[in-house]
Amino acid sequence: MDAVGQTEAYVESERAWAVQRAQVEGRYERLPVMWLVTKVTRGLRPKVEWVDADGVVGEQELSRLGWRERQWLFLEGPDGPEPAWLWLTEQGLPMAPDRWNGVFRAANLRCEEILLTAGEREVERDFRLAEVRGKSPYATPHAARHSMALYMLVLLNQLVETRYGLSAADRRDFAMLFGDPWWLVKTLLGHSDVEVTKRHYLAPVAHLQLESILAVAEPVGEQEQQAENLDGVFTRLARESEGIQDVDAILEAAR
Structure with missing residues (x-):
């Protein structure tokens, strides 16, 4: 990856x-x-x-x-x-978990400096998100975790349903051996109960039908085209849900 x-x-x-x-x-x-x-x-x-x-x-x-x-x-x-800690500060010392909030905050501010006008940047923080929604990316560590959960769910489902071309019986056997996509995502997130994954980590798209979330274009031969199909799924989800940002679309609109 x-x-x-x-x-x-x-x-x-x-x-x-x-x-x-x-x-x-x-x-x-x-x-x-x-x-x-x-x-x-x-x-x-x-x-x-x-x-x-x-x-x-x-x-x-x-x-x-x-x-x-x-x-x-x-x-x-x-x-x-x-x-042994993976993420270090510039001083070579382990970065405390809450420091990531500062890293994301600084990145968000850099995006706002480039993509927003001076007047938009002066809007009070309580109102800024609603005021500039769709004009500048806004990310948090927890949002990145949610994004990974949604991405892996769609990707794993696409692998099982499309690339492997499994029948219903084959999918049952695959799930018994390796777990279904929900179980695999739950394991990656470290949840003890798959219902937590379903209720909380797909909250941004809770109003959408699961079939719509997992709908991927028809199978094709080239891997590059499959990647484009996945990108299309997330682009569509971003259009249908306020809880998902399409960063490429935001940057394209700012040009």
């Missing part, structure tokens, strides 16, 4: 640069807590083992570690310890 490729590029470029600079400046050695991971077990209850700066050994089930404790986990890299 393109998202995986972009994440790998981040690890090899911006993240590697931030880690290298932090190592040179000795930031990690000055941290009040640093757990150097020595082992991660597998199985139903993966466990992580570590040793701290004083040589004290510790261990805990991975699922029982909160996000703050996970930020203390470090791996031995080629040039010294580096955070």
Whole structure:
């Protein structure tokens, strides 16, 4: 997937640069807590083992570690310890989850600077979203999670229904082996109940019929054309639902 490729590029470029600079400046050695991971077990209850700066050994089930404790986990890299945490600040330190709100807020403001007039930007925040709806993209971390859920539901359904050309009996067998698209999306989101996925993560399109959401163009031979068909599904959903933004259409209208 393109998202995986972009994440790998981040690890090899911006993240590697931030880690290298932090190592040179000795930031990690000055941290009040640093757990150097020595082992991660597998199985139903993966466990992580570590040793701290004083040589004290510790261990805990991975699922029982909160996000703050996970930020203390470090791996031995080629040039010294580096955070096990994926997303880092420019200082090479783990980024707290709430910092993502600031990242998205800054991106939204950059979009508004380019796409809105000075008068539109001066509108009070409480009224700005309604005033400029459709003129500038507006995203949040939670909106990105909703977008992933909807995208994966449509994509997985398209794979099962169109690309694999499964019959009703085949689909039942496929669902028994791998789970149906709803179950797969629920698993990706980390929900314990698929009804939570259905009720909350498709809220922006709750007024649409499921058949309309999952309707994809007739199967075609070329993969590129299939990708265009999926894009068409989301373009249509954006037209039919106020809860979905078509960023390409917004940018095209601003040109």
